Amino acid sequence: xxxxxxxxxxxxxNQVLMDRYGIQINKTSRNTxxxxxxxxxxxxxxxYLIEVLVQIARxxxxxxxxxxxxxxxxxAKKVKSLTEDLPPLPDFSRFHDAFRPDPASGTPxxxxxxxxxxxxxxxxxxxxxxxxxGVDAAMAEGREVVSAGFITPYPPGFPILVPGQVVxxxxxxxxxxxxxxxxxxxxxxxxxxxLTNEALAGELDPASSGRGLAAE
Numbered sequence: 001x002x003x004x005x006x007x008x009x010x011x012x013x014n015q016v017l018m019d020r021y022g023i024q025i026n027k028t029s030r031n032t033x034x035x036x037x038x039x040x041x042x043x044x045x046x047x048y049l050i051e052v053l054v055q056i057a058r059x060x061x062x063x064x065x066x067x068x069x070x071x072x073x074x075x076a077k078k079v080k081s082l083t084e085d086l087p088p089l090p091d092f093s094r095f096h097d098a099f100r101p102d103p104a105s106g107t108p109x110x111x112x113x114x115x116x117x118x119x120x121x122x123x124x125x126x127x128x129x130x131x132x133x134g135v136d137a138a139m140a141e142g143r144e145v146v147s148a149g150f151i152t153p154y155p156p157g158f159p160i161l162v163p164g165q166v167v168x169x170x171x172x173x174x175x176x177x178x179x180x181x182x183x184x185x186x187x188x189x190x191x192x193x194x195l196t197n198e199a200l201a202g203e204l205d206p207a208s209s210g211r212g213l214a215a216e
Contacts, residue, residue: 003031003082087177098203115164119148124199
């Protein structure tokens with residue numbers, strides 16, 4: 001947990017550990033860095049890492065002691081942003097009715113497998129922009145926007161959207177608040193990859209979609 005330094009995980013990784021001390025680490029999040037110890041890690045390299053972390057802490061304490069009141073307020077604001085003002089993790093929304101065995105049952109089960117393989121057909125998918133608010137405009141018009149794949153911020157490496165899941169406003173807000181550099185399944189220059197209305201209409205038609213497979 002590095003939020004107390006006033007630096008986000010990516011900055012701490014690159015500008016401090018890598019550039020200053022030559023320490024390469026695995027992954028970062030908004031306020032953490034991940035050290036992976038394995039069978040090839042020597043006692044001396046572990047000792048060096050601890051020594052460096054202690055040195056960073058000492059330098060930070062000295063920097064705060066030498067700061068003016070205004071500089072301390074700026075530092076406290078950065079720390080608060082990284083340790084308290086965190087984006088709320090969104091709840092799972094729901095599967096679209098096209099991928100639910102019985103939409104009237106009220107149960108949360110969904111045929112994610114069918115949605116996953118449906119997205120292999122490029123004609124069944126399209127992109128809606130996140131930065132230009134294209135996805136927001138579609139939702140404002142009453143469209144149920146449905147993810148065509150897994151959207152997985154890393155770390156921590158768990159999906160916030162899965163195939164066949166309806167995109168919610170909470171999920172969009174969470175994605176916009178994230179500042180991790182790696183989000184698997186999402187290309188910012190294109191936007192969210194979603195299933196088209198025509199694809200969903202076809203899946204809702206039992207004659208064309210084979211809804212008997214929905215419980216797989």
